[in-house]
Amino acid sequence: MARKASAGARRPAQLTHVGADGEPRMVDVGDKAVTDREAVARASIHMSAEARRLIRSGAVRKGDPLQAARLAGILAAKRTSELIPLCHPLLLTHIAVDLSPTPTGYRIEARVRTSGQTGVEMEALTAVTVAALTVYDMVKAADKGMVIGEVHLVSKRGGRGGTYRRPR
Numbered sequence: 001m002a003r004k005a006s007a008g009a010r011r012p013a014q015l016t017h018v019g020a021d022g023e024p025r026m027v028d029v030g031d032k033a034v035t036d037r038e039a040v041a042r043a044s045i046h047m048s049a050e051a052r053r054l055i056r057s058g059a060v061r062k063g064d065p066l067q068a069a070r071l072a073g074i075l076a077a078k079r080t081s082e083l084i085p086l087c088h089p090l091l092l093t094h095i096a097v098d099l100s101p102t103p104t105g106y107r108i109e110a111r112v113r114t115s116g117q118t119g120v121e122m123e124a125l126t127a128v129t130v131a132a133l134t135v136y137d138m139v140k141a142a143d144k145g146m147v148i149g150e151v152h153l154v155s156k157r158g159g160r161g162g163t164y165r166r167p168r
Contacts, residue, residue, distance in 0.1 A: 026086050029117040037158030038113045041124035043151040045132045046105040051143035055135075056101070065138035066099045069108070073097035073131035077112050077123040087122050090114050095123075097131050105146070108132055109154070121156050 019025045054060050062068075074095045081089040094113040099106045110127035112120040132148040139146065157163045 024086060026088070027118070029088065032117040032160065034115055034117055035158045036113070036115050037119050037156070038111065039119060039121040039124040039156040040109065040111050040154040041121070041128045041152065042110075042154050043108045043128035043132045043148065044102065044105060045108065045135050045146055045148050047139065047146040048143040051139045051146065052101075052105065054142050055139060060138055061141075062138045065135045066106075068138060069099055069131040069134040070097045072134040073108070073110055073127035076130035077110065077120075077127040080123045080126045083126060084122055088118050090116055090118070090120065090123065092120065092123065095127065097127050099131065099135075106135065108135075119156055119159050119161070121153050125151060125153060 016027045055065055058064065074097055076083075077095045077097075078092060081087040092112060092114050094111070096111045098109050100109070108128045108131045110124045110131070112124040112127065114120050129148075129151055132151075136146050136148060153164070153166060155163070155165045
């Protein structure tokens, strides 16, 4: 049985990339205000002690996986609209990708900013995912069992949706 929404209750979220006909569509953001927007995303990569040792001692034969991952994440954020079919191409004003050691591998965080009519959540999520894949690619000779995971949006601000912060 369907429940009636009470006055002031939130309506269910509408899928903005699906038209009335059920077909996928790119959202028209032409009438949205240009605002400053920022998104932060995180991911992790878990690996063997040997793989961690190789990275931390600078002994990876292909080069420094952390620097390569940082650059790959930045490039991925810039090219998100080429990878995700319904994303708008955006002029990004800032991209930072940081990798921090953890007891089992690395935490990857991306912070992406723009002034525009649509947000940068997908760019931040793409950045951390590609950065993690780059680490995997560079260290897979030592550990094919690495696990990439915990990809999530930490926060976003700007636009009609306002501010979001992931609950801890």
